[in-house]
Amino acid sequence: MAEQSKIWIDGGVLKQYATDLLVRRNIAPADAAVTVDNLIFxxxxGIDTHGVMRLALYLERIDRGLLAAENRVAIVRENDGMVVVDGGNYLGPVAATLAMEKAVAKAKNGVAGLGFVRNNHHYGSCAYYAMMALPHDMIGFSCSNTTPLMAPTGGARRLVGNNPFAFAAPAGKYRPFVLDIALSVVAGGKILLAEKNGQKIPYGWALDKNGQPTDDPRAGFSDGGLLLPIGGHKGYGMAVMVDILAGVLAGSAFGTEVQGLADFASTKPLGTGHCMVAxxxxxxxxxxxxxxxMDALIEEIKSVPLAEGVERVYVPGEIEFEVHEKRSREGVPVSPKVVAELEALGASVGLPPVEKRSGPV
Structure with a gap:
């Protein structure tokens, strides 16, 4: 959706409104603040798919008894170098933030700190956790498994999530290097949007439920289709690697045990797991x-001759830093549907409509 058709809201105003909404739904203020901080981040x-649009889904899962409404996060194992946290099927950023904070603290006393989370809910943006290491002049890494969306190479059934990971490294005069990716060629949301708009999808995005290439968005996703991994068998292998770290090693669900965020037919908890490194x-x-x-490496990247028609080479994370600066200044463009959902939820707990801007400033 073009930014012109969206509603502009100051980032601080949006953050306060979402926080107030969770607090009025009896979420502890500290937990509400951590969760909303991740969404507004x-x-x-510019990663709108992981922003406040998720809030309505979180609250619906609480209302259906699929997500805990009270903090049951617990540390189940800890030593000088690592911690294992049970998320208690609570709001995902709460346990994940604790795990990364612990990982950073342990790295300060040595070389590396590890944090693992089991039995958690959707934890939002991977980069949020990796970047927690940057203020401490550390390298950060975060990964999570997801519900199966892809088949193993050669397979015809969903078995592997498009398991995302993020890596953040500090630099000197340049912005930090921040890589934040999922391991499918395209997000499932883009295929759903194509189906809604009656559009075809490019071959190479998905397979149908029989494992055959398709340009039909319904066949490629909502009718049991399969997202394709980036780089073919290489992306599939990386996705399994993440599942080993975040699911198998963390003691969380893995493979087909991980439930879908929007799957209300299942009464099982999501069971997602995460791995953090500082x-x-x-x-x-x-x-x-x-x-x-790092500066020397970035300068080398920036000095590469440009391909025809290309104006600039970006370092991973650079675009997001620039969008952050722009939206912090101008406001956040939010779709009217998401604003309507937020305001309906707010009205149900006595909140007035969110304050809006007339446009970017």
């Missing part, structure tokens, strides 16, 4: 030397 960076750069190389070397 995504909206400000690396103490100072202990390994020294932060000044590392940042100088």
């Amino acid at each position: 995504a909206d400000l960076r 690396l103490n750069v100072e202990a390994i190389l020294g932060i000044r030397a590392f940042k100088d070397r």
Whole structure:
């Protein structure tokens, strides 16, 4: 949807409204703040699919008894180098944030810190957690498994999630390197949108339920189709690797055990798992030397000759930093449907309509 057709809301106003909404739904204020901070982080960076549009779905899962309404997060194992957190099928960012905070604290006392989360709910944007390491001059990594959306290479049934991961590394005079990707060629939401709009999809996005290439969006997703992994068998292998770290090793659900966020037919908890890593750069190389070397690498990337018709080469994360600056200044463009959902939820707990802007400023 073009930005012109969206409703503009100041990021701080949107954050406060969403937080008030959760608090009035009896979510503990600290937990509401952590959850909404993750959602607004995504909206400000232009990752709208992981922003406040998720809030209505979270609340519907609470209302249906599929998501815990009270904090049951618990540390189940811990030592000097790692922690294992049980998310208690509660709001996902709560346990995930705790795990990454612990990982950073442990890395400060050594070289690396690890955090694992089991039995959790959707945890939002991967980059949020990886980037928690940056203020400490550390490298951060975060990954999560998801409900199966892809088949193993050569298979014809959903078995592997498009399991996302994020990696963040500090630099000196340049912005940090931040890679945040899922492992399917395209998000399922894009295929659903094509189906809604009566459009074909490109071959190479999905297979039908029989494992055959298709340009029919319904056959490629909602009718049991399969998303295709990036890089073919390589993306499939990387997705399994993430499932091993976030599911098998974390002691969480894995493979077909992981439930779908929008699947209300299943009464099982999502069961998602996560793996967090913080690396103490100072202990390994020294932060000044590392940042100088990162700057040199980025400069080398930036100096590459441009292909015809290309104006600029971006470093991963650079576009999102620029969108964040723009939206922090101008406001967040939100679809009218999402605004209507938020305001309907707000009205049900006595909140007035959210304050809006006339457009970007």
